[in-house]
Amino acid sequence: MARFHPLRVTAVDRLTDDSVALTFAVPPELREEYRHEPGQHLALRRTVDGAEIRRTYSICSPAPQPGDDGPRTLRVGVRMVEGGAFSAYALKEINVGDDLEVMTPAGRFTLRPAPGLYAAVVGGSGITPVLSIASTLLAREPAARFCLIRSDRTTASTMFLDEVADLKDRYPERLQLVTVLSREEQQAGLPSGRLGKERLTGLLPALLPVGEVAGWFLCGPFGLVQEAERALRGLGVARGRIHEEIFHVDAGSGSGPAAAAPAHSMVTARLDGRAGTWPVHEGETLLDTVLRNRPDAPYACKGGVCGTCRAFLVEGEVRMDRNFALEPEETEAGYVLACQSHPATEKVELDFDR
Template sequence: MTATDTDTGAAPLDDGFRPLRVAAIDHDTDDSVVVTFDRGDQRLRFEHGQHLTLRREFDGVELRRSYSICSRAPDGPLRVAIRRVPGGVFSTWASTELQVGDEIDALPPLGHFTHRIDPAVARSYAALAAGSGITPILSIVSTILAAEPLSQVSLLYVNRTSRSAMLLDELLDVRDRHLGRLSIAFAFTREDTGGDLLSGRPDRQRVEHWIDAGFLPADADHAFLCGPIELTTDVREALVEAGLPIDRIHREIFTTKQQGTATLAPQEISEDSVAVATGRATLHGRTTEFDLYEGDSVLDAVQRVRPDAPFSCRSGVCSTCQAVVVDGAVDMAVNYGLTDDEVGRGYVLTCQSTPTTDHVDVDYDT
């Protein structure tokens, strides 16, 4: 295997993680907690809609998980809200065992579920949050209302029941602080609200009724959607059909049943492994050569020689592993993290990429 470094004058190997100290844990719904971190000396700034990548070892296996920052950007409290997923390793630990004073490793805030704020404009926004999808949406909505005093937001918040709605007090507080500029409609999939429109399964027909009724205005300047893939796909398609250009619709999903090429760690290389391509990765100012074997994603191959390669979900969702292809070409198995514009500029999700050329150069620093 080749592992040659160039530009050895670079800083020592640093995988970008820094410890964050837990300053407060507040119980939210029956199955979720709100975790606030001390910023310490690190003046960590974030953009609305971005997330933290947290990592911890469980029985000797390192897990990395992303959690959206749910407060106002750029300098609100560094806070995430974590819902316990049944059988979920990280979320169960975080919501039952994590204590004030604990330290947890985190990457600096990342993510593209955001847009350029303009204090001078009067925009209208549509927002859809389903379940824990409220976390980035709360950050986006509160940032817009604070930083664009002429803009207004229509939010549709979908939950199973009223008891399961996360961050409800914070959301109502934001509405009260910006009187008349945030309208919120609540829809429940397993609770009767007394009307057909806002109770029941959120199928495509109901989504179209939401748009017709103005809960998600199709004449908005931007729409932000966060929730399950099926619902956000329906809403996005219905908004496009109703006239909202797709490049104004921003979407984030947290998980997908389709796992793409998800693996926990790169495969072990043996004498029988078949090399299929070579590559070079530039990361933290250092360029390293690598070999790709059958079954490898570009991330797998890079990680074998550069353990500091960034990643989290390994399933094409979080975009932590993004890089620009500067030479050669790749195929992406799935892509839920990059916009068409970013793909057009050469960005790929390396966890989902396999080379279609004999050689591929990727740059993580761009």
């Protein structure tokens, strides 16, 4: 089960005018709980005027080595979001020495280091989990190579610019770095402009042998990830080799038509070895119903993006408003996002422990 613990902020590093990196110290007794795979994320929690606010941020630091005692520090990148209740707090108010409530790592946008060629297409803050993935892979696996294609507006708005440059200097023969700026011309490299399906369809085969890539990692705004997936599928890449994590999804993106839930629906949920059954109120998601009775139910974004609230559908049927977190094989296996699920039958049973 994911749990929150207070962690001390040991560094607040300004990355760009609108982004920072936060570093947390992990005490020895919690290091095993915060052991993470490269690409996972943390949920940060604060309470404002009695209301709880949670936001999810990817870990950018390398994953700990197998067999060690876990991470001594954790680092995440935070970019300002217009009207963002947590990002504004992070950029303007968090200081070294503050204690923040941090959930233990979650997420399946991960890579277990292995020999081979891997590649990523990222936009904006989508670099954050991929920085962890690439740095961990190249450090652990001498027979691995990585191609990083990143899109940003301008050089000044590029997060982790120095960290990526250092990684390139450390592994010049095994890390291929391609930068595209949408609003600024570069002295060398690719012309400026947006990375869409047509451009990627021509660009990717010119950069690397597309069919030999063992895993593609797409991360960033919904539009970029969608266009990159379409380009890869058009180039014959199997869906199982494409891994996606979405940032900055518009409210209406992916939403299906609203459907009325059956009257008197009940949900049974198993969580941390205990089960309960409760009525679903009109308009509630299944996560909302569970949270009314089990405040310890796991969630972070409530937007269908992070996957923290993933649960196995044991019985009944549900309708998901949208899904940007689960892979097709996960939904086929019976997993749903509780934060986006509404009952389609009078009885629904979820298992958060599977």
